[in-house]
Each structure stands twice: as structure tokens, then as C-alpha cells.
Amino acid sequence: MTSPAPILITGAGQRVGLHCALRLLDDNQPVIFSYRSERPGVQALRERGAIGVFADFSSEAGILAFISELKSHTDSLRAIIHNASTWAAETPGDEAHAFIDMFSVHMLAPYLINLHCADLLRCSTLADIVHISDDVTRKGSRQHIAYCATKAGLDSLTLSFAAQYAPRIKVNGISPAMVMFNDGDDAAYRAKVLAKSALGIEPGPEVIYQSVRYLLDNPYVTGTTLTVNGGRHVK
Numbered sequence: 001m002t003s004p005a006p007i008l009i010t011g012a013g014q015r016v017g018l019h020c021a022l023r024l025l026d027d028n029q030p031v032i033f034s035y036r037s038e039r040p041g042v043q044a045l046r047e048r049g050a051i052g053v054f055a056d057f058s059s060e061a062g063i064l065a066f067i068s069e070l071k072s073h074t075d076s077l078r079a080i081i082h083n084a085s086t087w088a089a090e091t092p093g094d095e096a097h098a099f100i101d102m103f104s105v106h107m108l109a110p111y112l113i114n115l116h117c118a119d120l121l122r123c124s125t126l127a128d129i130v131h132i133s134d135d136v137t138r139k140g141s142r143q144h145i146a147y148c149a150t151k152a153g154l155d156s157l158t159l160s161f162a163a164q165y166a167p168r169i170k171v172n173g174i175s176p177a178m179v180m181f182n183d184g185d186d187a188a189y190r191a192k193v194l195a196k197s198a199l200g201i202e203p204g205p206e207v208i209y210q211s212v213r214y215l216l217d218n219p220y221v222t223g224t225t226l227t228v229n230g231g232r233h234v235k
């Protein structure tokens with residue numbers, strides 16, 4: 001029996017991307033992942049048989065170099081999961097650089113990878129693109145203006161590529177609110193963030209894998225962005 005086409009997940013060296021990559025491997029799904037920094041998670045994925053491809057999505061050249069290296073490893077893809085992301089607040093005096101950096105990783109990389117890798121997806125019987133965005137695009141963010149704007153642009157790509165690639169390729173999004181804190185988050189910040197949702201929990205990355213699984217397995221969903229926010233919109 002031939003092995004299924006691999007799933008590409010970007011930014012899988014840690015946290016949500018690493019969790020989802022490991023869960024896909026648990027399901028006997030071959031994985032190709034991008035990483036930018038050598039991390040324990042990168043080595044763990046390699047030891048599970050996943051193929052790691054270096055990627056710096058901060059420039060067009062870096063994105064195209066990744067695409068070229070990716071195509072040297074596979075001629076088909078079951079799915080592409082755009083997970084890579086930078087969560088940066090406005091940096092006084094360097095706002096433009098931060099905006100350009102997040103535009104590149106949140107919009108230009110998904111755009112170019114989707115355009116250049118559509119033929120790889122079309123070699124798979126089932127084909128999906130999943131954009132991981134952020135619930136914050138629902139109403140904007142005073143503290144992360146550029147981050148939110150570039151994630152909103154990713155939401156737009158979901159709609160456009162869903163229309164462009166139907167019916168051969170499904171294209172959907174996932175919009176989480178906080179699913180896992182960062183190590184440096186103090187108790188006061190954690191309490192403040194937990195109070196923003198109706199359910200008031202830190203669910204962990206499994207809720208994103210469950211959302212990915214739903215989108216990959218459901219043949220009648222495209223152009224949809226799943227809200228996974230603990231009920232922030234009803235709080």
C-alpha cells in the first residue's frame with residue numbers, strides 16, 4: 001500500500017505546531033514541517049520520521065527558497081497548515097519593520113506557498129489548506145495593531161483561495177483566542193486573559209488539533225474560519 005501524501009505544517013518547532021505535527025504522526029500521517037530555529041521539538045519530530053525544512057519567511061527570497069527545498073522532498077501534499085507566526089506588539093521607532101515582518105510571515109508566505117504548491121495538493125485525492133489566524137481579528141487590537149491587521153489579511157486569503165481552488169482543494173481557517181500561555185506570562189496577566197472568555201480556561205494545543213482534524217475530515221466545509229475562543233464573543 002502506498003504511503004499517504006505528507007502534510008506540511010509551518011513553524012512546528014514548538015508549541016501548537018509541534019503538538020499538531022506529533023498528533024498527525026500519531027495518526028500515521030507523514031509530516032513535513034518548517035522550522036527557523038533548532039529546538040528540541042525539531043529533533044523530536046525528526047526522530048519520529050518527519051522531514052524538517054528550514055524556513056525564514058521574513059522575505060520573498062526566504063519563502064521561495066523554502067518552496068524550492070520543499071519540492072525536493074515531495075511531489076504531492078495531503079494538506080498545508082499555515083501555523084508559523086510572530087506575535088509582536090508595536091515597537092516604538094521600528095514599527096515598519098515589525099509590520100513588514102508580520103505581513104511576510106502571516107500573509108506573503110501563505111500566499112506564495114499556496115500559489116506555488118497547489119499542484120502538489122492536486123496530486124492528492126483529498127486536499128486541504130488550513131490558515132491559523134486569531135480571534136482578535138473579530139474586533140481589532142490596541143496592543144497588537146500590525147499583528148491583528150496581518151492576521152485579518154490571512155482571513156481574507158482564506159476566502160479568496162477557497163473560491164479559487166474549489167472544488168479540488170478545500171481552504172479553511174482556525175481563529176483561536178489564547179490556547180496556551182508563554183513561559184514569561186505572569187500570574188496577573190494570566191488572570192486578566194482568562195477573564196476575557198466565558199469558559200475561562202487555558203485549553204492547550206489539543207483544541208487546535210481537534211479543529212484541524214475536523215477541517216481535514218469534513219468534505220463539505222470550505223471558506224470557513226472556525227472560532228476557538230472559549231466564548232470571548234459572548235462574555
Ligand SMILES: NC(=O)C1=CN([C@@H]2O[C@H](COP(=O)(O)OP(=O)(O)OC[C@H]3O[C@@H](n4cnc5c(N)ncnc54)[C@H](OP(=O)(O)O)[C@@H]3O)[C@@H](O)[C@H]2O)C=CC1
Pocket residue numbers: 010011012013014015016017035036037038055056057058082083084085086087105132133134135175176177178179180181
Ligand atoms: N498561542 C496562543 O494562545 C495563540 C496562538 N494563535 C496562533 O496559533 C498559531 C500557533 O501559535 P503558537 O504555537 O503560540 O506560535 P509560536 O509563537 O510558537 O510561533 C510558531 C513558530 O512560528 C515560527 N516563525 C515565526 N516567525 C517566523 C518567520 N519569519 N519565518 C519562519 N518561521 C517563523 C517560529 O519558529 P522558530 O521558533 O523556529 O523561530 C515559531 O516556533 C500561530 O499562528 C498563532 O498566531 C492565535 C491565538 C492564540
Ligand SMILES: Nc1nc2c(c(=O)[nH]1)N=C([C@H](O)[C@@H](O)CO)CN2
Pocket residue numbers: 084085086087134177178179180181182193
Ligand atoms: N505566534 C503567536 N501568536 C499568538 C500568541 C503566541 O504566543 N504566538 N499568543 C497569543 C496570546 O495567547 C493572546 O491570544 C492572549 O490574549 C495570540 N497570538
